[in-house]
Amino acid sequence: MIPFSELSAYGKLLVGILFLVVVCFELHYLTHAVYLRMHSGRVLLMACSFSAGFLLLTMLMEEFELNFRNTAIRNAVLWVKGLPLLLILAAIAASAALTAEMYVSLSRFRAAQISGESVKEAMDNLPTGICFSLRNGMPLLVNRRMSRIARACTGDDIRNGDLFWQALTKGEVGREVTVLQRGDHPMLKFADGRVFAFQRTAVDAAGKTVLEITAADSTEPFQLSIRLNEENRALEAMNRRLRQYSRNVTALVRDQEILDARVCIHDNMGQALLMAKYALSDENADISQDTLLSIWKENVSLLRKERTGGPEEDVFRQFCDAAASVGVHIRLQGELPLQNSDAMRLFVAAGRECLTNAVRHAGADELTVASERNGELYRICFANNGTAPQGTIREGGGLSSLRRRISRAGGTMQVQSEPSFLLTVCIPAVDLPGDQEETP
Amino acid sequence: MTNVMIVEDQSMPRQLFELFVNSSPDYHLMYSIGNAAMAEIYCMNNRIDLILMDVCTAMGESGLTAAEVIKRKYPQIRIIIVTSMPECSFIDRARAAGVESFWYKELSRESILEVMDRTMAGEHVYPDELPHLMIGEADSSEFTGRELEVLRELTSGDPDETIAARLHMSVWTVRSHIRHMLEKTGFESRTKLAVTAREKGFVMHDY
Numbered sequence: 001m002i003p004f005s006e007l008s009a010y011g012k013l014l015v016g017i018l019f020l021v022v023v024c025f026e027l028h029y030l031t032h033a034v035y036l037r038m039h040s041g042r043v044l045l046m047a048c049s050f051s052a053g054f055l056l057l058t059m060l061m062e063e064f065e066l067n068f069r070n071t072a073i074r075n076a077v078l079w080v081k082g083l084p085l086l087l088i089l090a091a092i093a094a095s096a097a098l099t100a101e102m103y104v105s106l107s108r109f110r111a112a113q114i115s116g117e118s119v120k121e122a123m124d125n126l127p128t129g130i131c132f133s134l135r136n137g138m139p140l141l142v143n144r145r146m147s148r149i150a151r152a153c154t155g156d157d158i159r160n161g162d163l164f165w166q167a168l169t170k171g172e173v174g175r176e177v178t179v180l181q182r183g184d185h186p187m188l189k190f191a192d193g194r195v196f197a198f199q200r201t202a203v204d205a206a207g208k209t210v211l212e213i214t215a216a217d218s219t220e221p222f223q224l225s226i227r228l229n230e231e232n233r234a235l236e237a238m239n240r241r242l243r244q245y246s247r248n249v250t251a252l253v254r255d256q257e258i259l260d261a262r263v264c265i266h267d268n269m270g271q272a273l274l275m276a277k278y279a280l281s282d283e284n285a286d287i288s289q290d291t292l293l294s295i296w297k298e299n300v301s302l303l304r305k306e307r308t309g310g311p312e313e314d315v316f317r318q319f320c321d322a323a324a325s326v327g328v329h330i331r332l333q334g335e336l337p338l339q340n341s342d343a344m345r346l347f348v349a350a351g352r353e354c355l356t357n358a359v360r361h362a363g364a365d366e367l368t369v370a371s372e373r374n375g376e377l378y379r380i381c382f383a384n385n386g387t388a389p390q391g392t393i394r395e396g397g398g399l400s401s402l403r404r405r406i407s408r409a410g411g412t413m414q415v416q417s418e419p420s421f422l423l424t425v426c427i428p429a430v431d432l433p434g435d436q437e438e439t440p
Numbered sequence: 441m442t443n444v445m446i447v448e449d450q451s452m453p454r455q456l457f458e459l460f461v462n463s464s465p466d467y468h469l470m471y472s473i474g475n476a477a478m479a480e481i482y483c484m485n486n487r488i489d490l491i492l493m494d495v496c497t498a499m500g501e502s503g504l505t506a507a508e509v510i511k512r513k514y515p516q517i518r519i520i521i522v523t524s525m526p527e528c529s530f531i532d533r534a535r536a537a538g539v540e541s542f543w544y545k546e547l548s549r550e551s552i553l554e555v556m557d558r559t560m561a562g563e564h565v566y567p568d569e570l571p572h573l574m575i576g577e578a579d580s581s582e583f584t585g586r587e588l589e590v591l592r593e594l595t596s597g598d599p600d601e602t603i604a605a606r607l608h609m610s611v612w613t614v615r616s617h618i619r620h621m622l623e624k625t626g627f628e629s630r631t632k633l634a635v636t637a638r639e640k641g642f643v644m645h646d647y
Contacts, residue, residue: 176489217606232599235599236599238596238597238598238631239598239599241597242595242597242631242634242635243596243597245635265452265456267555278445298459298462298463315475315498315499316499318473318474318475318478320480321473321479322473322478322481322482323481325481325482325485326481326482326485326486327485331460338556344499345477345500345501348475348477348501349477352478352480352481353475355481356480356481356484359484360484384503417533
């Protein structure tokens with residue numbers, strides 16, 4: 001077995017270079033491990049290996065023992081140089097293996113650690129745009145998506161997070177960007193058709209307040225909402241047609257009733273004709289002339305009314321007639337709502353309630369209705385000439401039901417007890433949307 | 441002598457009723473009006489014994505609603521509901537309000553005078569069964585009570601959310617009832633279902 005000291009000069013140089021390379025790698029990975037604050041037995045082992053290797057390498061240097069006068073040290077150096085070459089090569093191989101194992105451990109350690117670069121890299125891969133900035137606007141982190149959005153909006157990267165947010169909320173963006181929504185929740189549509197919804201929130205990070213602006217890709221929800229709106233519009237149009245149809249059906253059914261009544265009159269006429277023929281042809285017929293005359297009078301009367309058709313009755317006239325039947329005269333001042341309008345129905349409901357109260361509680365014989373149209377509202381006051389209420393009127397079933405009905409229609413109602421009863425209702429002059437006739 | 445008030449908005453049917461009432465010596469026609477909303481006023485100070493009340497009257501006023509109010513305030517007045525609408529809830533509502541009799545204008549076998557006589561004699565005259573209608577492929581008796589409620593609201597043209605809120609049920613329940621009714625009737629759309637039901641007078645939302 002050849003000792004190291006008996007190697008040729010080239011052999012010693014080759015082994016020394018090999019040893020030096022391994023020791024240099026050991027030093028590199030040891031430094032890296034310390035820098036990354038890697039805590040494990042491997043680091044300690046590597047430090048020992050490096051120290052031993054460095055010492056061994058130094059001792060193997062040519063005439064190194066001449067630097068020492070101490071005999072013990074000189075003998076030790078000479079002993080090392082006399083070690084078998086195979087043993088030294090084995091030591092170099094062990095150091096190399098340890099270095100390789102350290103390399104693998106360091107790679108794994110780095111993969112398991114989060115660094116600033118890894119955070120940035122992860123942020124850049126997000127589909128959402130993110131910008132972190134301080135309160136004064138200084139950007140801390142802007143990912144790739146947000147940088148692209150910023151360039152599309154302002155033509156530049158984000159220099160100040162706060163100014164960028166102000167531009168978004170005010171809709172001050174490039175021409176190629178469409179502002180769908182301004183304010184605290186801006187929404188923008190870009191030239192490629194993508195829609196982003198922006199949001200800014202304050203995040204507490206290690207005692208500092210950081211403002212986070214996010215840009216979420218809302219293209220799909222936006223398109224779905226457009227489709228939903230279109231479908232809702234179509235549905236509403238269909239519903240309007242259905243309501244209109246419902247009215248028409250009522251009219252059709254009434255027409256059917258009229259037709260049935262006409263058929264009935266026709267039958268009555270036929271019956272009257274038969275009876276007349278029977279009475280005229282048979283002297284012994286037991287039909288009196290008075291009966292025959294009465295039947296003909298009724299038929300002629302019905303025919304006359306049927307021919308004239310009868311105009312639609314005036315609702316206010318009906319109300320006056322109803323009031324007259326209970327001995328109350330209606331005095332009208334001003335303009336009434338249109339016939340067949342919601343306002344007219346509410347007027348009748350309110351008038352009926354006042355009339356009931358006037359007769360039952362006040363003993364009145366006159367009800368004054370003062371009505372005026374003020375823009376989109378009718379203001380109608382009801383007052384009677386009866387006795388004033390004893391104390392404040394408590395709204396019972398009738399008045400509270402009326403209040404609910406008026407409120408549902410978008411109107412208001414006031415009840416005054418003193419010095420005399422006065423009911424004031426304000427009701428919309430125009431029918432509620434959706435109940436309007438549909439324009440063809 | 442029985443004092444009668446007729447509440448019917450269409451002049452021809454009203455005149456026919458007037459003719460029937462006048463033709464009988466037992467009845468006296470006291471008032472004949474076209475708007476159910478006014479009926480309550482006439483009842484206040486007048487001795488009316490019997491009312492012939494149509495359901496669908498002038499200005500969309502419901503005769504059933506008027507009958508409910510009148511029976512509550514003047515229970516001694518007897519009321520006969522007269523209608524040509526086969527709406528299944530009308531009879532139930534009339535019974536619940538305490539209305540004495542119910543008469544279908546076209547379908548009832550008895551004449552109106554017969555019904556008036558029996559009503560004044562203390563009888564409650566109601567049709568033996570509801571009119572049968574075919575809604576698509578389904579007989580009207582196949583619909584459940586809850587389905588009818590949803591169907592009635594469906595004819596209003598309101599969105600499902602509004603219907604659900606009004607009936608105190610979830611939107612999904614409303615849609616489930618509609619789906620069941622579409623399966624029963626064989627209709628492809630809810631609009632057709634609503635239109636057919638309304639057209640036949642099976643359900644009426646406004647009265």
